[in-house]
Each structure stands twice: as structure tokens, then as C-alpha cells.
Amino acid sequence: MKGMIFTEFMEMVEATWSLDMVDAIIADSRVASGGSYTSVGTYPHEEIIALVLALSQATGIATPELERTFGKHLFGRFALAYPRFFHGMDGGSFQFLSGIENVIHAEVRKLYPDAEPPTFEVEKGKFGLILTYYSPHPFSDLAWGLIEGCVAHFGEDIEVRSEAIHGQPGAQTRFILTRRG
Ligand code: HEM
The missing domain is CATH 1.10.260 (434 Repressor (Amino-terminal Domain))
Incomplete structure (x- = not known):
């Protein structure tokens, strides 16, 4: 890592x-x-x-709480370290998170060939966004905090729910993002 x-x-x-x-x-x-x-x-x-x-x-x-808190902190640090990922993000966190796989972590893989960022499957629903986290590493709570950090960065009112996934190889957690109000 x-x-x-x-x-x-x-x-x-x-x-x-x-x-x-x-x-x-x-x-x-x-x-x-x-x-x-x-x-x-x-x-x-x-x-x-x-x-x-x-x-x-x-x-x-508890460790999940620490990981989640760290994830929120880390997103703020990413935003400072990689400002170019934030250019043109007028669509807020949904636009940013929709590019987590094909833009952000794709670029991370190019920049650092030894990095192993996770895989996210992104689905756009009628009321929000669903992100499915796939990783050989147990960092679902870190992912949760990063997503919450992203929502906070864009100053939006979005609920982020986390659901454990069982019986789907490699998939650990589904994050359901719903706009409030
Ligand atoms: C500008 C934003 C972001 C940047 C630059 C970034 C970059 C990175 C980097 C460099 C790593 C380390 C990979 C390694 O060394 O093996 C990583 C890991 C990770 N990233 Fe991102 N990331 C960003 C946003 C996010 C967001 C929004 C999420 C959640 C949706 C996320 C989820 C994760 C997780 C959970 C890991 C831990 C590795 C694993 O789970 O297997 N990242 N990211």
C-alpha cells in the first residue's frame, strides 16, 4: 500500500x-x-x-470507527494532493464518484504500477448512486469514510448507507447514496 x-x-x-x-x-x-x-x-x-x-x-x-474517521480525513488530503481530479466537477460527489474506477483509480494505477487500489462497480439509480466495493483487502470501512469525505468535500446532503454483501465473490460491501430532500 x-x-x-x-x-x-x-x-x-x-x-x-x-x-x-x-x-x-x-x-x-x-x-x-x-x-x-x-x-x-x-x-x-x-x-x-x-x-x-x-x-x-x-x-x-472500535477499529471500524477509526477506519471510517481516517477515510474522511484521507479524502480531504487527497483533495489537496491531487487538485486536477477535481477540475470540472460541477456535478458534485455523484460525478466524482462515478469516475472512481475509470478515472481516479485508473490514473492511480498508471502513476504507481505497484499500487493495488480496489475496484468499484458504479450504478446510477433513479434516486442516487450505488457503489459496490471489490477488494482482496478488508478496507470497507475506509471506503465508507472516503465516500463520506467526498460528500462533505462537495458540501452535499447525501445519506451513505453501507450493506455487507455475502455470496458474491470478491464483493464486500455495497454503498447506497441517496440525496436527502
Ligand atoms: C482523489 C481521490 C482519490 C485518490 C487520489 C485515491 C488514491 C488511492 C491510492 C493511491 C490508494 C492506495 C493503493 C495502494 O497503494 O495499493 C487508494 C486506495 C484505496 N482507495 Fe482510493 N483514492 C481516491 C478516492 C477514493 C474514494 C472516493 C474511495 C471510495 C469510494 C476510495 C477507496 C479506496 C480504498 C478502499 C482503498 C484501499 C485499498 C483497498 O481497499 O484494497 N478512494 N486510493
Whole structure:
């Protein structure tokens, strides 16, 4: 997983808790990298799972909630780091998220051949958008937070529901986005 995800996670932990908390979760998770991440590096995705678990144990906050909060934070950071993805997005989060597979993560795959972004199937419904998350990694709650971060970025009033999917190979979660009002 790309180093930027790790450096942003550490920055969020430091800003929300403290630098001591950063040191504590690195020690507790016993990550092989020793916690010295750079944004241009690539690290095993298991390390972020171990760090989130250590943070959960230290704070008493459940891991899904931590992942979702991190996802919201991460979207804001993506918006600053990749402004070109936001040009011409007059259609707001539905337009942006409709391009998550063929525009955003397609570009990520080109920029970083070692990246493994997830796959999203996008369906446009009468009342909203349905995103189905496919990944070999267990990051549904991160995806949920990223979607909520996207909605917040565009300042829209959209409900984002998450439903676990069973019995469909590779598919983990369906996100149903409905405009309120
Ligand atoms: C400007 C916006 C975005 C950029 C630049 C971006 C880029 C990336 C990058 C670089 C990774 C790491 C891949 C790796 O290193 O293996 C990643 C992973 C991921 N992205 Fe995005 N992303 C964006 C928006 C989103 C949004 C809106 C969602 C949700 C719909 C999303 C869902 C995910 C998830 C869940 C992962 C974790 C990998 C996995 O689940 O297998 N991303 N993204």
C-alpha cells in the first residue's frame, strides 16, 4: 500500500492524539518497517491494519470507527494532493464518484504500477448512486469514510448507507447514496 496512506494516518494520529500515541502504536503493533514511512514508499497493507488495531486498543475506539474517521480525513488530503481530479466537477460527489474506477483509480494505477487500489462497480439509480466495493483487502470501512469525505468535500446532503454483501465473490460491501430532500 502506498506510503501516503501511512504518512496521512500517522499525521491524523498525531493531530488527534499526540506524537507519544504515534510512538506507542508503532511499538505495540510491532510493524516490520519500524513505522518509518515515506509518502513515496510502498508497505504491506497488513501494517495499516496492525496500526489501526493498536490505536483501537490504546483509545478504546472500535477499529471500524477509526477506519471510517481516517477515510474522511484521507479524502480531504487527497483533495489537496491531487487538485486536477477535481477540475470540472460541477456535478458534485455523484460525478466524482462515478469516475472512481475509470478515472481516479485508473490514473492511480498508471502513476504507481505497484499500487493495488480496489475496484468499484458504479450504478446510477433513479434516486442516487450505488457503489459496490471489490477488494482482496478488508478496507470497507475506509471506503465508507472516503465516500463520506467526498460528500462533505462537495458540501452535499447525501445519506451513505453501507450493506455487507455475502455470496458474491470478491464483493464486500455495497454503498447506497441517496440525496436527502
Ligand atoms: C482523489 C481521490 C482519490 C485518490 C487520489 C485515491 C488514491 C488511492 C491510492 C493511491 C490508494 C492506495 C493503493 C495502494 O497503494 O495499493 C487508494 C486506495 C484505496 N482507495 Fe482510493 N483514492 C481516491 C478516492 C477514493 C474514494 C472516493 C474511495 C471510495 C469510494 C476510495 C477507496 C479506496 C480504498 C478502499 C482503498 C484501499 C485499498 C483497498 O481497499 O484494497 N478512494 N486510493
